[in-house]
Amino acid sequence: MSRNRDGQDDDNTVPRVDGGSREHKKHVRDEGREASRSHVRCRDIMTRDVTVATREATLQQVASMMRDEDTGVIPVVEEEAADAAATTNQSTDQAGRGGHRSINNGKLVGLITDRDIVLRAVALGRDARTVRAEEIMTTDVHTARPNDRVIDAIRQMGDKQVRRIPVVDEAGDLRGIISMADVALETEEDRELADALEEISSGASFWNNMVG
Numbered sequence: 069m070s071r072n073r074d075g076q077d078d079d080n081t082v083p084r085v086d087g088g089s090r091e092h093k094k095h096v097r098d099e100g101r102e103a104s105r106s107h108v109r110c111r112d113i114m115t116r117d118v119t120v121a122t123r124e125a126t127l128q129q130v131a132s133m134m135r136d137e138d139t140g141v142i143p144v145v146e147e148e149a150a151d152a153a154a155t156t157n158q159s160t161d162q163a164g165r166g167g168h169r170s171i172n173n174g175k176l177v178g179l180i181t182d183r184d185i186v187l188r189a190v191a192l193g194r195d196a197r198t199v200r201a202e203e204i205m206t207t208d209v210h211t212a213r214p215n216d217r218v219i220d221a222i223r224q225m226g227d228k229q230v231r232r233i234p235v236v237d238e239a240g241d242l243r244g245i246i247s248m249a250d251v252a253l254e255t256e257e258d259r260e261l262a263d264a265l266e267e268i269s270s271g272a273s274f275w276n277n278m279v280g
Contacts, residue, residue: 093224108219108254108261109214109215110213110215110217110221110244111215111235111243111244112218113216113218113251114214114235114244114245115246116243118242119139120142120143120145120174121142121145121180122144122146123146123202124143124200126196126201127180127197127200127201127204130142130192131182131185131196133180140182140183140231141181143178143179144176144177144180144201145174145203145242147175148172161247173241174241176209176211176242177205178201178205178206178207179234181206184205184206188204192223210224210233211234211235211236212224212233213238214237218251219260221246222248222251222264225248226267231247232248236278243250248265
């Protein structure tokens with residue numbers, strides 16, 4: 069309590085404001101985050117035209133797809149009968165140029181990466197011209213749905229230490245794929261996405277996997 073000019077106690081002293089307790093600051097920060105909650109959905113940023121391989125594609129053909137598309141991962145799908153026939157015809161026309169190439173999305177059955185080719189085939193002396201994608205592909209694939217929030221998808225990518233996540237519908241058909249590059253394009257206007265991306269990419273193990 070302070071005294072006024074006449075030396076009397078002043079009961080109207082305004083208490084000093086120190087910015088609030090730590091708990092109060094956290095509450096305000098959390099409220100701010102909730103207010104800026106990201107509503108971007110996977111369907112909004114996913115790449116829809118995805119080059120895919122079938123189970124029967126050889127590793128040489130898959131490697132050619134990776135070269136042409138400048139990517140290190142190719143989804144493997146099981147196509148419907150009509151689509152499979154079209155792809156077979158396309159493969160015949162593209163003989164020697166990496167047949168079994170398709171952008172007609174089918175049922176996702178696996179992913180094959182450049183790392184899979186090296187470790188599960190080349191390093192073991194297997195012939196890339198005869199080994200099929202289904203023999204070495206990864207079948208334990210983590211996916212997202214088109215209506216999932218992107219923030220949840222990239223957190224899953226961080227948890228599983230993967231660089232890309234396929235987007236499938238309720239039937240398991242491939243609808244697109246999301247990469248870290250897709251997410252990065254959105255972070256300039258979405259604070260929550262930027263924070264989440266920074267959080268999951270801060271660990272050394274994540275970046276080791278990114279370049280591995």
